[in-house]
Amino acid sequence: MILKSSRSIIEIVSAAQLNAKTYEDRISDILKHIDSRTGFSAQGKELRGAVASLELMMVDIFSIFEARMQHHFKRGPFSRKLTSLLLEAGEAELADRVHQYYLMINVLKHGKGESYRELRNAPSCLFILKKPEESLSNEELAPSTLIDVSGPEIFSGLTETIIDAYYFLESR
Numbered sequence: 025m026i027l028k029s030s031r032s033i034i035e036i037v038s039a040a041q042l043n044a045k046t047y048e049d050r051i052s053d054i055l056k057h058i059d060s061r062t063g064f065s066a067q068g069k070e071l072r073g074a075v076a077s078l079e080l081m082m083v084d085i086f087s088i089f090e091a092r093m094q095h096h097f098k099r100g101p102f103s104r105k106l107t108s109l110l111l112e113a114g115e116a117e118l119a120d121r122v123h124q125y126y127l128m129i130n131v132l133k134h135g136k137g138e139s140y141r142e143l144r145n146a147p148s149c150l151f152i153l154k155k156p157e158e159s160l161s162n163e164e165l166a167p168s169t170l171i172d173v174s175g176p177e178i179f180s181g182l183t184e185t186i187i188d189a190y191y192f193l194e195s196r
Contacts, residue, residue: 033092033190037183040085044179047078051174078173079132082182086129089186096193106189115192121185124150128182131170140170150181 031039054071090102097105103126110119128151130139136156143149152172173179 033089034187036088037085037186040081041180041183044078044081044183045176047074047081048174048176048179050074051078052176055174075169075174078179079169082173082179083129083132085186086125086182089190093190093193096196106193110189110192113192118185118188118192121150121181122189125182125185128171132173136170143171151178 051071051074054067054074058067058071093106094102103122107119107123107126110116110122124143124146127139127143130137131143140153143151144153152175154170154172156170171178
């Protein structure tokens, strides 16, 4: 995703939403028509590609948000500082969303680790998590990922959280 630095977070998120819709629609179409009995190699490969593209978009948009909004904090880990600030301001629901999406992005970038375990142990996780052994099985049909990002609510939830956090930070 090539983005001009003069664009606002809102403009960047809006453009990303349009791009993501293309991948979400394709993923949905493939999942509706995939048939494991009739040779699904091409569909599986296309599904993995579309999901991987969507995952990269999620990582990119969250990274851009962090980089653009880092100036609100002197130094240190942006997402953790933002979560703490939101909790101090009484915005517990938004703080939880920011933290969970931060963890999701870490899982998408780094795989199984502390962020995955924290999401797995969360009382109410916003995502469908896969067990590591599930993501290694059935390679033809399922992308090997630890989080199911194939539903449209995942990307829209991420962008809604980014926009809400953006307005919170900008209004301070």
